[in-house]
Amino acid sequence: MTSKPFDAGTYVDAAAAALDLPIAPEHRPGVVLNLERLAAMARLVMEFPLADEIEPAPVFRA
Amino acid sequence: MIDAGNGALEIAAAVRAGRVSAREVVEAALARIEAGNRRFNTFTTVTTERARRTAAAIDARRGRGETLGPLVGVPYAVKDLFDIAGVTTLAGSKIDREKPPAAADAAAVRRLDEAGAVLVGALNMDEYAYGFTTENAHYGPTRNPHDLTRVAGGSSGGSAAAVAGGLVPLSLGTDTNGSIRVPSSLCGIFGLKPTYGRLSRSGAKPFVDSLDHIGPFARSVRDLAACYDALQGLAEGDGACQAMEAEPASPQLGRGLEGLRAVVASGYFAPAGTEEAQEVVARVAKALVATHRIELPEVARARAAAFVITAAEGANLHLANLKRRAADFDPATRDRFLAGALVPASWVLQAQRFRRWYRERVLEIFATTDVILAPATPCAAPRIGQETMTLAGREVPTRPHLGLFTQPLSFIGLPVVVVPVQRSGRLPIGVQIIAAPWRESVALRAAAALEDAGVVSAPVPE
Numbered sequence: 001m002t003s004k005p006f007d008a009g010t011y012v013d014a015a016a017a018a019l020d021l022p023i024a025p026e027h028r029p030g031v032v033l034n035l036e037r038l039a040a041m042a043r044l045v046m047e048f049p050l051a052d053e054i055e056p057a058p059v060f061r062a
Numbered sequence: 063m064i065d066a067g068n069g070a071l072e073i074a075a076a077v078r079a080g081r082v083s084a085r086e087v088v089e090a091a092l093a094r095i096e097a098g099n100r101r102f103n104t105f106t107t108v109t110t111e112r113a114r115r116t117a118a119a120i121d122a123r124r125g126r127g128e129t130l131g132p133l134v135g136v137p138y139a140v141k142d143l144f145d146i147a148g149v150t151t152l153a154g155s156k157i158d159r160e161k162p163p164a165a166a167d168a169a170a171v172r173r174l175d176e177a178g179a180v181l182v183g184a185l186n187m188d189e190y191a192y193g194f195t196t197e198n199a200h201y202g203p204t205r206n207p208h209d210l211t212r213v214a215g216g217s218s219g220g221s222a223a224a225v226a227g228g229l230v231p232l233s234l235g236t237d238t239n240g241s242i243r244v245p246s247s248l249c250g251i252f253g254l255k256p257t258y259g260r261l262s263r264s265g266a267k268p269f270v271d272s273l274d275h276i277g278p279f280a281r282s283v284r285d286l287a288a289c290y291d292a293l294q295g296l297a298e299g300d301g302a303c304q305a306m307e308a309e310p311a312s313p314q315l316g317r318g319l320e321g322l323r324a325v326v327a328s329g330y331f332a333p334a335g336t337e338e339a340q341e342v343v344a345r346v347a348k349a350l351v352a353t354h355r356i357e358l359p360e361v362a363r364a365r366a367a368a369f370v371i372t373a374a375e376g377a378n379l380h381l382a383n384l385k386r387r388a389a390d391f392d393p394a395t396r397d398r399f400l401a402g403a404l405v406p407a408s409w410v411l412q413a414q415r416f417r418r419w420y421r422e423r424v425l426e427i428f429a430t431t432d433v434i435l436a437p438a439t440p441c442a443a444p445r446i447g448q449e450t451m452t453l454a455g456r457e458v459p460t461r462p463h464l465g466l467f468t469q470p471l472s473f474i475g476l477p478v479v480v481v482p483v484q485r486s487g488r489l490p491i492g493v494q495i496i497a498a499p500w501r502e503s504v505a506l507r508a509a510a511a512l513e514d515a516g517v518v519s520a521p522v523p524e
Contacts, residue, residue: 015404021385023400030397031404038373038401041366042409045416048363056414059302060272062258062421062475062499 008035064090066228066522070136070285073231074178077135080124084117084135088180091137091230095182098229102205104220105229106142107149108183113137116180131178133292138232141221142184143191143267144168144276153267154189154217156200157383157390168265169300170234170276170293177292182230185220189392191236191269192376192399193217194244194464195444199392203446206249208489208523212443215245215464218279222249225279228522232280232289236266238273239368240438240468243494246279246480247438248464250490251520252286252509253279257499258475260306264299270375271302272414273368273472281520283510286479287311290502311503315510322508324352325427327436327496330361331467333454339437339467339491342483346493347435349517350508356434359423364470367413367420369462373402374410394461421474428498433508435493437467438480442489471496479505481518493518 009032016023023031064073064087076082092110099105120135140146143153145164152158171181186204188196196204196219204219206212207227214223218235222245225233235242237255246253254277261276268274278289291310297303326347332340347353377384377399384391384399391399427434440453444460451460471478476499480492497505512518 012401012404015406019403021381021400021403022388024388027388027397027400031400034373034398034401035404038370038405038409041369042405042413044363044366045370045409045413048360048416050412050415050419054415054419056411057418060258060417060475061304 006039008032069282070231071288073136074134078130084120087135088113088117091182095229098227102223102227103202104185104204104224105183106186109181113180113182134178136179137182137230138179139183139185139224139230140234141187141218144171145265154187154198169262173293185224188217189395191217192395194461206443211445213446215248217241219245221279226251237275238270239472240465242277243438243468243480244464247492248443250482251279251281253480254286254290255478256502257477259302259304261293262297262300262303270372272371283513287506311506314503314507317507319511323432324350325354325356325431325434326352327434328355329357331436335453336440339440342491343435343437343493349512349515361470364420364473367416368469368473370409370413374405377402432504434496438492438494439464440466442491477502479509481509481512482520
């Protein structure tokens with residue numbers, strides 16, 4: 001299965017605008033880099049199949 | 063008799079017996095802090111007046127023949143995110159300096175004061191607890207007492223260095239992804255991250271509510287257990303804290319290894335390039351007769367899920383300031399917080415659902431074992447300012463990778479004791495003793511047996 005590569009720069013600009021979160025030009029490269037890292041982490045989570053019955057707990061019990 | 067090497071219970075016994083006054087103990091600690099802080103940069107606030115007042119009250123109570131608590135006269139300090147009445151809680155930030163002083167003590171501070179301990183100050187940390195090295199841009203890096211050119215670990219770096227350097231025998235920190243266990247390992251001391259929901263976080267500034275824990279640091283297992291026992295009990299003001307009676311661990315420490323089943327975590331926890339860490343695990347495993355190895359399922363995904371939840375929840379907490387004054391954040395946290403604010407909801411929710419799945423699978427392992435052993439950090443303390451390290455033949459950024467082995471365990475709230483292995487001529491590395499939820503006492507009992515056998519220890523460096 002192939003998926004389109006995550007375009008972190010475009011995403012950062014759109015999501016920041018939607019959230020009304022100003023990103024200063026000098027901070028943007030670092031934010032994009034960190035979002036790329038997060039996307040790589042999220043890919044590991046998202047590609048793992050979970051049954052519908054597995055729900056997030058409102059309050060986690062160890 | 064009061065010097066840097068004295069343990070908490072030793073001090074309490076001496077104060078109780080009248081061999082030394084609480085005032086003498088506190089003055090000695092304040093003098094050590096003044097000298098030690100110049101070397102280690104651990105304290106952000108020293109509560110001199112409060113400490114002297116508390117000590118005088120203890121000496122007066124003793125003079126009247128009143129009952130004294132289990133930690134009477136023991137100096138302790140807390141990570142600078144626990145509220146101290148009358149002091150502004152900084153949480154390692156510049157932004158929070160503008161906040162008013164805390165109106166009341168955090169629940170954990172109240173508990174330790176009730177046990178007779180004497181608060182002497184607040185300790186340096188990564189800004190808002192988001193880091194593993196305590197290289198704080200606003201307050202400077204905390205230095206490792208074993209080697210001043212090295213980091214103390216983080217985010218509770220000041221808490222670990224203050225204990226390792228002999229400034230105080232006890233301290234408190236917090237652990238979201240490893241912030242008690244990483245600095246315990248790098249500073250060569252004992253640390254406990256209890257079960258998620260065991261101890262009240264009330265009055266401790268949150269970082270990631272889903273994953274935040276509080277816990278103690280000490281230079282012996284008995285001191286660690288005594289502090290943990292003093293912190294237990296019905297909790298108020300913390301929605302995740304479960305209403306349960308105290309289950310004192312101290313009385314069980316002498317039970318030894320009888321019937322204790324220990325296994326070593328393999329696979330994810332033993333990548334190439336971590337030979338030093340594997341070596342200390344092997345020493346602990348040998349002493350605990352842990353001959354079997356076990357592979358935990360999907361650990362890399364667990365770390366990834368914790369990483370995503372942390373970024374998103376942490377950023378949400380600071381969103382207003384990120385919008386208004388991002389430039390005032392520490393450069394070490396700012397871009398990560400800004401990116402975390404933009405994380406899609408689906409990633410976070412899937413990570414929380416995965417957490418449920420992973421918890422079920424890992425708990426199955428505890429049907430046939432009592433403790434799992436794993437390294438606490440992939441290596442000994444890196445140099446201050448060291449940007450990268452080599453892991454499995456790849457050059458990786460130092461800071462996030464210090465939490466490689468801790469993050470997948472706090473993710474499902476398992477209790478973990480870090481035991482320090484001292485290595486002649488080399489820096490210490492800690493081993494995680496991981497137990498089933500609510501079985502802190504089992505991990506502490508194993509730690510005590512290791513300490514009695516001389517396998518683990520936390521001497522104050524010369």
